[in-house]
Amino acid sequence: MLYSTRSRASSAPKSSRVVSGKPASGEDSLIARYFRPLATDPGAFRLDDDAAALKPDGSDIVVTTDAIVEGVHFLSDDPPDTVARKALRVNLSDLAAKGATPAGFVLTLALRSADDETWLKPFAAALGEDAVQFACPLLGGDTVSTPGPLMVSVTAFGRVPPGKMIHRSGAKPGERVMVTGTIGDAALGLAILRGGKVHAAASDKAAREALIGRYRVPQPRVAMAEIVRDYASAAMDVSDGLAGDLTKLCGVSGVSAVIDLVSIPLSGAAQDLVSRGVVGLETLIAGGDDYEILCTLSEDCVEAFAQAAQHAGVAVSSIGTMVAGSAVPKFIDGQGREIALEYRSYSHF
Amino acid sequence: MLYSTRSRASSAPKSSRVVSGKPASGEDSLIARYFRPLATDPGAFRLDDDAAALKPDGSDIVVTTDAIVEGVHFLSDDPPDTVARKALRVNLSDLAAKGATPAGFVLTLALRSADDETWLKPFAAALGEDAVQFACPLLGGDTVSTPGPLMVSVTAFGRVPPGKMIHRSGAKPGERVMVTGTIGDAALGLAILRGGKVHAAASDKAAREALIGRYRVPQPRVAMAEIVRDYASAAMDVSDGLAGDLTKLCGVSGVSAVIDLVSIPLSGAAQDLVSRGVVGLETLIAGGDDYEILCTLSEDCVEAFAQAAQHAGVAVSSIGTMVAGSAVPKFIDGQGREIALEYRSYSHF
Numbered sequence: 270m271l272y273s274t275r276s277r278a279s280s281a282p283k284s285s286r287v288v289s290g291k292p293a294s295g296e297d298s299l300i301a302r303y304f305r306p307l308a309t310d311p312g313a314f315r316l317d318d319d320a321a322a323l324k325p326d327g328s329d330i331v332v333t334t335d336a337i338v339e340g341v342h343f344l345s346d347d348p349p350d351t352v353a354r355k356a357l358r359v360n361l362s363d364l365a366a367k368g369a370t371p372a373g374f375v376l377t378l379a380l381r382s383a384d385d386e387t388w389l390k391p392f393a394a395a396l397g398e399d400a401v402q403f404a405c406p407l408l409g410g411d412t413v414s415t416p417g418p419l420m421v422s423v424t425a426f427g428r429v430p431p432g433k434m435i436h437r438s439g440a441k442p443g444e445r446v447m448v449t450g451t452i453g454d455a456a457l458g459l460a461i462l463r464g465g466k467v468h469a470a471a472s473d474k475a476a477r478e479a480l481i482g483r484y485r486v487p488q489p490r491v492a493m494a495e496i497v498r499d500y501a502s503a504a505m506d507v508s509d510g511l512a513g514d515l516t517k518l519c520g521v522s523g524v525s526a527v528i529d530l531v532s533i534p535l536s537g538a539a540q541d542l543v544s545r546g547v548v549g550l551e552t553l554i555a556g557g558d559d560y561e562i563l564c565t566l567s568e569d570c571v572e573a574f575a576q577a578a579q580h581a582g583v584a585v586s587s588i589g590t591m592v593a594g595s596a597v598p599k600f601i602d603g604q605g606r607e608i609a610l611e612y613r614s615y616s617h618f
Numbered sequence: 619m620l621y622s623t624r625s626r627a628s629s630a631p632k633s634s635r636v637v638s639g640k641p642a643s644g645e646d647s648l649i650a651r652y653f654r655p656l657a658t659d660p661g662a663f664r665l666d667d668d669a670a671a672l673k674p675d676g677s678d679i680v681v682t683t684d685a686i687v688e689g690v691h692f693l694s695d696d697p698p699d700t701v702a703r704k705a706l707r708v709n710l711s712d713l714a715a716k717g718a719t720p721a722g723f724v725l726t727l728a729l730r731s732a733d734d735e736t737w738l739k740p741f742a743a744a745l746g747e748d749a750v751q752f753a754c755p756l757l758g759g760d761t762v763s764t765p766g767p768l769m770v771s772v773t774a775f776g777r778v779p780p781g782k783m784i785h786r787s788g789a790k791p792g793e794r795v796m797v798t799g800t801i802g803d804a805a806l807g808l809a810i811l812r813g814g815k816v817h818a819a820a821s822d823k824a825a826r827e828a829l830i831g832r833y834r835v836p837q838p839r840v841a842m843a844e845i846v847r848d849y850a851s852a853a854m855d856v857s858d859g860l861a862g863d864l865t866k867l868c869g870v871s872g873v874s875a876v877i878d879l880v881s882i883p884l885s886g887a888a889q890d891l892v893s894r895g896v897v898g899l900e901t902l903i904a905g906g907d908d909y910e911i912l913c914t915l916s917e918d919c920v921e922a923f924a925q926a927a928q929h930a931g932v933a934v935s936s937i938g939t940m941v942a943g944s945a946v947p948k949f950i951d952g953q954g955r956e957i958a959l960e961y962r963s964y965s966h967f
Contacts, residue, residue, distance in 0.1 A: 312678075314785065317870050319712045319854050320682040320776075322783050325674050329661075333669040334724045334773060336762050363668045375683045377726065377771040413685050417766010422726040424683060424773040427669075434671050436663065505668050521666050 299386070300412070303393035307400055307407040310373055321408035323372060328428035331369035335359045336377075336422035343485070344462060345418075349388045350395035351485040352421060357399050359508065360425035361489035362560040366506040368435040368498030369427025371403050371491060376410035377422040384419065403491050433498055440503035440522035440565040442593040447501075447574065447585050449490050449561045451536040452511050456556020457548065458484030470547040476538035483536075487560035492581040497564055500574040504564035511554040512610055514563055515598050519591075522565075526598040528589035530554075530608060551608050554600065565591055648735070649761070652742035659722055659755040670757035672721060677777035680718035684708045685726075685771035692834070693811060694767075698737045699744035700834040701770060706748050708857065709774035710838035711909040715855040717784040717847030718776025720752050720840060725759035726771040733768065752840050782847055789852035789871035789914040791942040796850075796923065798839050798910045798934050800885040801860050805905020806897065807833030819896040825887035832885075836909035841930040846913055849923040853913035860903040861959055863912055864947050868940075871914075875947035877938035879903075879957060900957050903949065914940055 305316050312322040323330060337356050339345055347355075357374060364371055376396075380389075400406050405425065458480035460467035471477045490506075497504050503522055507514050511533070519525050530550055535543065542548050566574050571587065578585040589598075600608045654665050661671040672679060686705050688694055696704075706723060713720055725745075729738075749755050754774065807829035809816035820826045839855075846853050852871055856863045860882070868874050879899055884892065891897050915923055920936065927934040938947075949957045 318716075318783075318786050320680045320716045320718070320783065322778075323679040323681060325676050325678060325780065327674050329674060330672040330679055331669045332672060332724060332757060332773075332775075334726055334758065334760050336726045336728065336760050336771070338728060338762050338764050340765065341763060367667075367669045369669070375681055375773055377683055377685045377773075379685065379687060379728075379769055408681060409683065411683050411685050411771070413687050413769075414690060415687050415766055415769065416689065417764055417769075420728055420762075420764065420766075420769065422685070422760070422771045424681075424724055424726075426681075429671075431674065434669065437667050 299389060303389055304407060307393065307397040310406040310408060312373070313406065313408045316409060321373070321375065323426060326428065327431065329431050329434060330372070331364060331367050331427040331429055331434055332424065333360050333363040333367070334422065334424040335363065336420055338420045339418035347485055349392040353392045353396040354399050354486045356421035356423050357396060357405070357425070358487045358489045359560060360423045361403050361405060361491055362487060362506040362508070364425055364427035365490045365494045366435070366497065366504045366562045367427065367429070368433060368494050368501070368504070369429045370494055371405035372426040372428050373406050373408040374423050374425040375408050378410065378412045379415040379420040380412060381415060381419050403489070429498060435497055435501050435504045437503055437505050437518045437521040440518060440524050440591050442524055442591050444502060444565040444567055444591040445571050445587050446515070446526055446528065446563070446565055446589040446591060448507065448511065448534065448563050448588055449493060449578070449583050449585050450488065451534045451539065452507070452559055452561065453539050453553025453556055454480050454483035454536050455487070455558035456553060457539055457542060458482065459558070467542065467547060470542060470545065471538070473538070476541070479536070480538055484558055487558065489560060490562045490583055493562055493578060493583050496574065496577040496581060497562060499577070500566050500570045501564035502566065504562055507559040507561045507563050508557060510557050511559065511563065512598070512600065513555065518563065519598055523595065525592050525594040525596045526589055527592055528598055528600045530600050531603045532586060532588045534584065534586040551600070551610055555610065648738060652738055653756060656742065656746040656749050656756040657758070659757060661722070662755065662757045665758060670722070670724065672775060675777065676780065678780050678783060679721070680713060680716050680776040680778055680783050681773065682709050682712040683771065683773040684712065685769060687769045688767035696834055698741040702741045702745040703748050703835045705770035705772050706745060706754070706774070707836045707838045708909060709772045710752050710754060710840055711836060711855040711857070713774055713776035714839045714843045715784070715846065715853045715911045716776065716778070717782060717843050717850070717853070718778045719843055720754035721775040721777050722755045722757040723772050723774040724757050727759065727761045728764040728769040729761060730764060730768050752838070778847060784846055784850050784853045786852055786854050786867045786870040789867060789873050789940050791873055791940050793851060793914040793916050793940040794920050794936050795864070795875055795877065795912070795914055795938040795940060796934050797856065797860065797883065797912050797937055798842060798927070798932050799837065800883045800888065801856070801908055801910065802888050802902025802905050803829050803832035803885050804836070804907035805902060806888055806891060807831065808907070816891065816896060819891060819894065820887070825890070828885070829887055833907055836907065838909055839911045839932055842911055842927060842932050845923060845926045845930060846911060848926070849915050849919045850913035851915065853911055856908040856910045856912050857906060859906050860908065860912065861947070861949065862904065867912065868947055872944065874941050874943040874945045875938055876941055877947055877949045879949050880952045881935060881937045883933065883935040900949070900959055904959065
């Protein structure tokens, strides 16, 4: 535990801390060295206890949990600092989409036996930097050993005024569909890391690095939390691909949507690959790991929302309209034709 | 996610939910079938959202997180229902020791590819039973796939009046050391499952099953939460062995302790194995997985504490005294001799 050590009763003898006569086992000293400096919140009790405490301030506490697994959500050779940032940021992205201000997080770290201090030191340093940057301190956690892949599970807490969490439900016909940032970059970054045609085509080094960076280190839209809370009728973060995630939001809201494909915001690098025919736009909207915010707004809020976002330094784009019905959202191309997404997917890379 | 699905960008194509035109992927439908019935708290939003919400009621929210890993914290052939119960209960044990009343939990489940519904169904059913029994509803979570061992990580929430969480620190010289239940049973249960001399010696089937049950399914002392809060100066749960955990409590409190070995509460089955010389008492106090509460009380609280515990149906034992100093706690046998714990440990099984 980051709070403390805990039983590994099925594994090796663990009497070393009794033998040594010191409360600090190897795990305890690693925690003290690398994680205690991150536990700056008084409610973390310096990681000296079995639990943390979140003080009441009248807010609802928003709770989200996301785990990332080596070989599934990140690559085995991704650097430890980017693994740390991704683990925390995918959770910060959820909080922001719910309109919640970060309050802290707990960490479960399943370490491989090979994960020594060479790995742990940059991991903890990057985690600490992000905790400061996003004002989301480490409150506690658990470290366990695993013979399997490395896994990092984060449970993050945010605060919203009572009842003000923004849900996936709540979107209404006639509302505008908005999205932050750009879509598809992370999917392209992953494709580059995997090699293949995108790798071959993305010859510009800076563009290549930017796309890989978007895959490895999401940019959670924490600055948008309050703005989402103020204006959105429904919101979620885009993590499974815009098309799939919008479908979910529509499903829970009991509405449908019509999306204008040419309005979907692309980075210069992505636009270049699309215009050269390396990937289709429909591939990008089925790709994952964007960690942008998808939300719906009534028409009369759009201008104020866009201005507030601009003030927060976050680009937002209007990409379509919510419509009545329970149909799967439609994606319309520049010629007004509906794109048949069912035959275009991530697997085309 | 139990809240929703989320990207597995490094793995297989995941466009099936776009293909099918349904918001429910395979994971979503598993969640709906097995986990949604557990999400009875309104703050879980039927697992239809990206996050849960804990309502403010003026309490501090106590947060604890513990993960259990196949082959490390439980055995590969442990039944799914006991894995579920253990995963939740080790966290409930922490909450109880901190004086906190359960409020809910989130779950991260790293499933092996072989973990199909045959595994998931009894897992979820048992988790649901425990959630009801301990009034600790599922609020959300994340499911991920892993090529490695099964892992279950729980983050549990409890409530205490502001500032009333009981810490490991706070024990003072002269105070009584108390422990709930009996010590060493789980370590014996694990030894039986592993075979060897304890397995051979524990010939009574009922006793054997009872000890194995203590290993597989801890009995968190949730009924003691309020009593600990009312009377204890310091507390923690015993999960790494009584000797090691007391050493930690002493370290954080800046005191030492003298423990009377013959006062340490043993079950009939454990007493039998000790009296027959199969295991030494010192082995039991270095064994893990007890999930009892260790706490310290001022002398004048002992009677009221014991009465309240009796009323709650939990046996408590006075096992020693806190003393000034920073020495490792001493364990004294019936002849007044200090036991050299450094040469006796769990590995002796």
